[in-house]
Amino acid sequence: MAKAPKVTDPDKMSRRQQFVQTYRMAKKTDRRIGLWILGSFLVAAAVGFVLFSILPGQGWIGLVIAIVGALMFGTLTALIVFGRRAQKAAYGQMDGQPGAAAAALRMLKRGWKTDPAIAFNRQQDVVHRVVGPPGIVLIGEGNANRLRPLLAGEKRKHERVASDIPIHELVCGNEPGQVPLGKLARTVTKLGRQVKPAQMTDVLNRLKALDANRSALPLPKGPVPTSMRGMRQNMKGR
Structure with missing residues (x-):
């Protein structure tokens, strides 16, 4: 064998x-x-x-x-x-593969906390979360119609534990109003600076309590490249 x-x-x-x-x-x-x-x-x-x-x-x-x-x-x-x-x-x-948005978010530098697939449904539509200077960013990946209630539900949950923190919603995709995969990390970083570094620890601690009640979800398997982190290191010559 x-x-x-x-x-x-x-x-x-x-x-x-x-x-x-x-x-x-x-x-x-x-x-x-x-x-x-x-x-x-x-x-x-x-x-x-x-x-x-x-x-x-x-x-x-x-x-x-x-x-x-x-x-x-x-x-x-x-x-x-x-x-x-x-x-x-x-x-x-x-592009178009399950988990692609989570892989693209690995391009974010230090100062960002990425949690892939914090919410999902049976059709493998998922919501990823990024916490950084703009606040909390919820990123949907999958069918836009199915993602709408999924994102709305996640926003309500996050508002209960972090009502004083800005919450942004994005959908990764190629349809009008969505963010293409190649521009996802850049779009997230351009959301501005609304949370001070000192607030980050407090926000993350609040989110831990929220996540403690979630069921674990492994990212959907697929031929997603695994060298994004190495590529980011290679690009430091820019």
Whole structure:
């Protein structure tokens, strides 16, 4: 009997392994990602070489400075292009799959607390929750009509324990009035700053009491990419 392939936790991978895994994942849907990375490196390296050639320095010293500058410019630009195209490819693969919104919310930085699938129904429509500077953000994922009462019920529950905290509602999807998957994390961060860091601990403690009465729900299984955290680390070169 064949053994199942071993899955490596992205957090335990080296930086090089994360790059390789992210590149392979992106290559499945973005066939030209390699050409984009190479092209951006060459163009930026040429610009960097010209710019650093203008700096004072003659002979081999000036040449070395120009080459180093070209490599720096080229590498930085290639990393930016790689990160953006890999992120776009990952969102394209996840879009429409159960749990995609929860995976996209992993792109949020420190200062945010994400709780996936705090509410659900039999049709696998789910509500995720994010707590951060804007307050409490309830994010629905699934059928819009079925999500409406689900979100309304969750909002009432949260208002009972955190009436003084702003509560926002979003629906992840591609229909009018919904937030596309690729813009979800950015939309959440643009909701403003209405809760001070000192209030966060109090809010989270109140929500623990609310969540204590919930039944646990594992996220629906599906081919959702698991390298989003590694990708976020790769994109720090931006």
